[in-house]
Amino acid sequence: xxxxxxxxxxxxxxxxxxxxxxxxxxxxxxxxxxxxxxxxxxxxxxxxxxxxxxxxxxxxxxxxxxxxxxxxxxxxxxxxxxxxxxxxxxxxxxxxxxxxxxxxxxxxxxxxxxxxxxxxxxxxxxxxxxxxxxxxxxxxxxxxxxxxxxxxxxxxxxxxxxxxxxxxxxxxxxxxxxxxxxxxxxxxxxxxxxxxxxxxxxxxxxxxxxxxxxxxxxxxxxxxxxxxxxxxxxxxxxxxxxxxxxxxxxxxxxxxxxxxxxxxxxxxxxxxxxxxxxxxxxxxxxxxxxxxxxxxxxxxxxxxxxxxxxxxxxxxxxxxxxxxxxxxxxxxxxxxxxxxxxxxxxxxxxxxxxxxxxxxxxxxxxxxxxxxxxxxxxxxxxxxxxxxxxxxxxxxxxxxxxxxxxxxxxxxxxxxxxxxxxxxxxxxxxxxxxxxxxxxxxxxxxxxxxxxxxxxxxxxxxxxxxxxxxxxxxxxxxxxxxxxxxxxxxxxxxxxxxxxxxxxxxxxxxxxxxxxxxxxxxxxxxxxxxxxxxxxxxxxxxxxxxxxxxxxxxxxxxxxxxxxxxxxxxxxxxxxxxxxxxxxxxxxxxxxxxxxxxxxxxxxxxxxxxxxxxxxxxxxxxxxxxxxx
Numbered sequence: 001x002x003x004x005x006x007x008x009x010x011x012x013x014x015x016x017x018x019x020x021x022x023x024x025x026x027x028x029x030x031x032x033x034x035x036x037x038x039x040x041x042x043x044x045x046x047x048x049x050x051x052x053x054x055x056x057x058x059x060x061x062x063x064x065x066x067x068x069x070x071x072x073x074x075x076x077x078x079x080x081x082x083x084x085x086x087x088x089x090x091x092x093x094x095x096x097x098x099x100x101x102x103x104x105x106x107x108x109x110x111x112x113x114x115x116x117x118x119x120x121x122x123x124x125x126x127x128x129x130x131x132x133x134x135x136x137x138x139x140x141x142x143x144x145x146x147x148x149x150x151x152x153x154x155x156x157x158x159x160x161x162x163x164x165x166x167x168x169x170x171x172x173x174x175x176x177x178x179x180x181x182x183x184x185x186x187x188x189x190x191x192x193x194x195x196x197x198x199x200x201x202x203x204x205x206x207x208x209x210x211x212x213x214x215x216x217x218x219x220x221x222x223x224x225x226x227x228x229x230x231x232x233x234x235x236x237x238x239x240x241x242x243x244x245x246x247x248x249x250x251x252x253x254x255x256x257x258x259x260x261x262x263x264x265x266x267x268x269x270x271x272x273x274x275x276x277x278x279x280x281x282x283x284x285x286x287x288x289x290x291x292x293x294x295x296x297x298x299x300x301x302x303x304x305x306x307x308x309x310x311x312x313x314x315x316x317x318x319x320x321x322x323x324x325x326x327x328x329x330x331x332x333x334x335x336x337x338x339x340x341x342x343x344x345x346x347x348x349x350x351x352x353x354x355x356x357x358x359x360x361x362x363x364x365x366x367x368x369x370x371x372x373x374x375x376x377x378x379x380x381x382x383x384x385x386x387x388x389x390x391x392x393x394x395x396x397x398x399x400x401x402x403x404x405x406x407x408x409x410x411x412x413x414x415x416x417x418x419x420x421x422x423x424x425x426x427x428x429x430x431x432x433x434x435x436x437x438x439x440x441x442x443x444x445x446x447x448x449x450x451x452x453x454x455x456x457x458x459x460x461x462x463x464x465x466x467x468x469x470x471x472x473x474x475x476x477x478x479x480x481x482x483x484x485x486x487x488x489x490x491x492x493x494x495x496x497x498x499x500x501x502x503x504x505x506x507x508x509x510x511x512x513x514x515x516x517x518x519x520x521x522x523x524x525x526x527x528x529x530x531x532x533x534x535x536x537x538x539x540x541x542x543x544x545x546x547x548x549x550x551x552x553x554x555x556x557x558x559x560x561x562x563x564x565x566x567x568x569x570x571x572x573x574x575x576x577x578x579x580x581x582x583x584x585x586x587x588x589x590x591x592x593x594x595x596x597x598x599x600x601x602x603x604x605x606x607x608x609x610x611x612x613x614x615x616x617x618x619x620x621x622x623x624x625x626x627x628x629x
Contacts, residue, residue: 010053010062013121017052020116021045024109043101047091048113052084061125077122085114150178151216154209156233158184158192158199161247162221166195180213203233207240220246231537238540279510280579287368287410287513288313294366295320296351296399297373299327301466302414305505306370307331311339319345319364321373351395361402370508371399372414374430381426382559382628385611389618392429394603400436404456412512413437413460415520417497417565420462421624424560428618428625432599434460435621438518439592459515461508462585463523464497464565473531477538485550487535490557494532495564497525511582522567522574524581559628569624595621 021044025037056062059080089110097105153169155162166179182189182199183206189199200209209215218237220230230246237244293310297303298320304327311318318335322328325348332346345364349356351373374392375381381388396413403411415434418427437460467474480487504523511521532552539546546552557563568574572585598621605614619625 009124012124013053013056014049016120016124017048017117018045020120021048021113023116024113027112028106028109041105043096044092044105044109047096048084048088051088051091052081052117055080055084055087056121061121073125074122077125078118081114081118081121085110150176152180152214153177154181154183154213154215154218155179155197155221156183156203156218157221157225158182158186158189158194159222161223163194165219165221165247166197170195180215181209183209203236206233206236210240210242215242217243217245220244223247234541279506280513283513284509285313288315288509290314290316291367292317292365293319293368293370294364295370295372296322297371298322299324299331300372301501302505302508303370303372304331304334305501306372306508307335308338309502309505309509310370311335311342314342317343317345317364319347319360319366321347321349321351321360323348323350323373351399352390354398354401357398357402358405361406361408365406366403366408368410368412368512369399369403369408370412370414370512371396374414376416376426378418378424378426378560379558382424385425385614386606386609388425388429389602389606389614392426393432393599394606396433396436397599400440400458408456410512410515411437411456411458412508412515413458414508415460415462417462417464417525417567420566420569421626422622423562423626423628425615425618425627426560428622428627431622431625432618434462434520435595438520439595440518455517457515457517459512459517460520461511461523462520462567463499463504463507464525464567466501466504467498473534474538477535481539481542481544481550486553487539487550488553488555489532489535490555490561491563492532492554493530493563494557494561495528495530497528497565497567499523499525507579507581510579514577514579514582520572520585521577522583522585524583525567528564
């Protein structure tokens with residue numbers, strides 16, 4: 001397809017190709033003899049036109065946006081030009097010369113004409129990219145939308161992301177930014193120039209470069225760098241009082257191009273960033289691609305990210321099961337905008353409603369179920385014992401029953417580290433959910449199975465806190481900082497495991513692919529982080545100093561909270577899987593029949609709404625549960 005603007009390129013290519021052919025004769029022969037040789041070999045002119053233009057079209061030279069031309073476009077021009085020269089040479093030797101349409105034709109003409117055509121045709125196209133830069137260098141044109149000089153930018157990271165940032169800045173002069181220098185910890189790059197921007201050294205040259213080059217702001221362009229590196233650079237910038245920004249990490253970019261619009265302030269997620277997770281795409285695509293996938297709690301922090309990542313594997317249908325109408329509406333709109341070809345089925349429903357769950361499963365016939373719906377706020381649930389048991393325990397049972405009955409192939413429970421030696425009601429309920437998954441076997445099930453030949457793989461995935469989820473400490477700390485403090489921490493020694501939501505969900509999807517049935521997978525959370533350190537980092541990132549501008553106040557542990565969370569129970573033997581960031585907790589299964597009797601008694605107690613009796617039964621089912629008296 002030739003676009004309107006590229007039609008003019010086609011019209012310009014015709015005289016350029018003819019000019020290259022005539023110039024080739026002029027270079028090869030004396031000027032006085034050119035006319036005679038052209039008259040003798042006039043058929044060469046229509047030949048090169050008839051050969052080059054179709055091949056240029058076939059190589060896409062009339063369907064590209066040349067303003068953004070790069071090395072790949074240059075390669076396409078060279079390949080099209082070389083191939084057309086070869087075709088022309090073959091036709092001259094095998095067709096035109098035997099027919100005497102061309103005689104005494106010097107073969108060097110083909111080489112000269114090809115080189116001239118490459119120069120003229122390629123130069124015309126790359127002028128589309130260079131011309132805006134020429135205009136911006138003219139007085140009165142560059143930064144004409146600003147009344148003040150552009151901000152001088154130092155880019156930390158002279159890799160692909162930093163290179164793209166420079167290109168974007170220069171392509172958008174209205175931003176009022178001017179790339180002045182690069183810094184990179186790879187000292188082999190020192191002294192080189194990228195887009196005419198010099199690489200002046202590593203991080204140790206930061207202060208000197210900022211002062212010598214009059215830098216106004218620093219941009220960290222290292223999407224793959226771990227949080228430790230981001231933290232160190234941000235701290236160096238803070239010490240010399242220069243503003244620092246960054247581009248998103250690899251999880252946020254998700255394969256898209258880095259643009260200037262993605263540059264933002266350094267956030268807590270950047271400081272805690274870990275090495276990017278790699279997942280086995282064929283293995284995951286094997287169970288998600290072309291499958292009917294259902295996500296409960298689809299509007300929540302984990303559920304919505306599950307939907308976004310699952311959508312990229314092009315399932316046959318994505319069913320969103322969510323109680324909160326507004327959250328369901330938001331994720332439906334996001335998915336529809338990002339994946340317009342994906343069939344999305346939004347369903348308002350409650351996992352506590354067994355009848356509703358059964359109807360949805362019967363109608364939609366899901367093949368893969370991710371069960372993320374749960375009450376998770378620990379202190380709040382301590383005073384709402386009946387609700388958390390009804391939702392977490394029996395909601396999970398309803399979903400599991402329906403999944404067995406209607407032939408779901410893979411069931412994945414989203415669990416939490418609070419299920420390990422639980423101190424809270426929420427943790428105890430999630431531990432019971434893990435027990436249901438670990439003990440579940442179709443042959444022992446009392447449920448009616450539509451297809452006895454099918455087998456359901458039930459697995460659980462356990463992990464710690466995720467940054468940015470609703471009700472987590474980070475949004476609370478940000479609110480408190482915005483209000484001028486104080487920032488409240490429950491205890492100076494309290495610590496938690498953290499990872500970003502996209503990282504956790506990537507590992508959940510990978511863990512589900514590893515499941516053989518009954519496993520409890522545990523995500524490698526790294527080292528735990530002290531909440532007080534987290535608060536200090538957030539205060540500094542907001543431009544304040546903890547203890548001076550904003551106080552940190554310890555308020556004491558809340559009901560159900562522990563000083564430190566754990567990832568494995570004492571009885572569990574963690575073992576590695578094929579994925580370096582996923583472990584599996586091998587544990588002895590409890591008595592399936594006893595578990596079913598305990599659940600029946602718990603369901604009866606639930607009707608009484610007596611918190612003390614319900615917690616006592618939870619303690620009986622989960623002996624390591626230590627409720628507060």
